[in-house]
Amino acid sequence: MVKITGIEFRNPTILASGIMGTTGASLVRMANSGAGAVVTKSIGPEPKTGHPNPSMVKLDCGFLNAMGLPNPSYADFNNEIKIAKEGADVPVIASIFGGNAEEFVRVAEGLADARPDAFELNVSCPHAEGYGATIGTDSCMVEAITAAVCDAVDVPVWVKLTPNVTDIKAIGKAAENGGASAVVAINTLRGMAIDIDSGYPILGNRFGGLSGSAVKPVAIKCVYDLYEALDIPVIGVGGVSSWEDAVEMIMAGASAVQIGSAVYEGVEVFGDIATGMEQFLQDKGYAGVEDITGLAHEVI
Numbered sequence: 012m013v014k015i016t017g018i019e020f021r022n023p024t025i026l027a028s029g030i031m032g033t034t035g036a037s038l039v040r041m042a043n044s045g046a047g048a049v050v051t052k053s054i055g056p057e058p059k060t061g062h063p064n065p066s067m068v069k070l071d072c073g074f075l076n077a078m079g080l081p082n083p084s085y086a087d088f089n090n091e092i093k094i095a096k097e098g099a100d101v102p103v104i105a106s107i108f109g110g111n112a113e114e115f116v117r118v119a120e121g122l123a124d125a126r127p128d129a130f131e132l133n134v135s136c137p138h139a140e141g142y143g144a145t146i147g148t149d150s151c152m153v154e155a156i157t158a159a160v161c162d163a164v165d166v167p168v169w170v171k172l173t174p175n176v177t178d179i180k181a182i183g184k185a186a187e188n189g190g191a192s193a194v195v196a197i198n199t200l201r202g203m204a205i206d207i208d209s210g211y212p213i214l215g216n217r218f219g220g221l222s223g224s225a226v227k228p229v230a231i232k233c234v235y236d237l238y239e240a241l242d243i244p245v246i247g248v249g250g251v252s253s254w255e256d257a258v259e260m261i262m263a264g265a266s267a268v269q270i271g272s273a274v275y276e277g278v279e280v281f282g283d284i285a286t287g288m289e290q291f292l293q294d295k296g297y298a299g300v301e302d303i304t305g306l307a308h309e310v311i
Contacts, residue, residue: 013047013300015244015266016167016192018102018128020047022285023300024257027248027271028053028106028131028171029078031278035094041274042099045282049099050269051092053106053133054122055142056114058084063215068204073223073250074272075202077216080108080139085121092125102128104169110141112152112159119160129166132156132191135173135198137220144173144198150185157189167192169246172233174226175201179233180240193244195269196233200226223272224250231263238264238305252280254287262306 013023026049031037038049061081068075082088085107095103105127109115119130134153136143146152153170161168170186172179174197183194199220204213212218227250234247247265251257252273260268273280288300297303 013267015246016129016169018048018167020102020267022047022281023261023267023288024281024285025104025246025267025269026050026274026281027269028133030271030274032106035091035098038091038095038103039098041278041281042095042101044278045285046101046270047267047281047285048102048104048128049095050104050131051088051095051106051127052082053080053108053136054082054085054088054118055080055108056084056118058082058087065213065215066219068213068219070204070223070225072225073221074275075204075214075219075221076199077214077219079216080136080142085118089122089125092122092127096126104129104131106131106133106171108133108136108139108142109156110146112156115156116159116163119164123164127166129169129192130160130164131169131171131195132160133171133198135171137173137175137199137201144175147173147182148176150181153182154185154189157186157191161190169193169195171195171198172237173198174229174233180236183237183241187241187243191243193246193266194237194241195246195248196237197226197230197249200229222249224252226250227256231259234260234265235263235307239308251284252276254284254291257284257288258291258303261300261304264305264308266300266304
């Protein structure tokens, strides 16, 4: 059991946004598969169909995706959160996006009736023009949006950060100054793949976001830096596919880990990671996850 931003989790593994989070039923399935909490697909102010296919490419080192934030809008997603809340015995976090503070607030208020346990602000998607990283690279906008949502809701607000910046600590600090209860690091890295026979970019959007094992070292460094710079919890995400990866992320400073691409190999990944971590803690004589959070900073 871990407690982060006032929310209790049965284990420190969380389903990341964008993976199996488009319906209440799929969120329940992930909870029943062992996830300590689940995050919905990012939901916005208006329906979006997303980018044209191909929207995902499997690579040797992970995945490239350019989904384009497809979603039915907050008005048609309330019931999915209610289904998840009723069927999943774990916290349900609503991931939301918008083009400005007013849109973020409108979505948050529109989903409030479904009573998500927290909101995760997506200011980091790298391939949706006018949204995500377009906003998340500007510390002033991040602080303003965070503050506006914090004023509008009565549950914790997490801010998911982009690694596609010069200094992620400055963006994290802006989220903290805006009242964020935690930051989530990281979203995907900008990437691209080209078909050498035709010469055309493979993704319908030409470029997308790189996830999977290739980004883990980047995520570890971002979590490490944010842990030093901030006074709020850091939730690590990026390339976690084993209990060893999760332990490494937590030693860098994460209070919990989100898991996304690894679900491709099987939904039992949550239980496997949680069990492996628990055995590791017992073998090493640690009382809990909090005993190793940020441990890498203490040995310098």
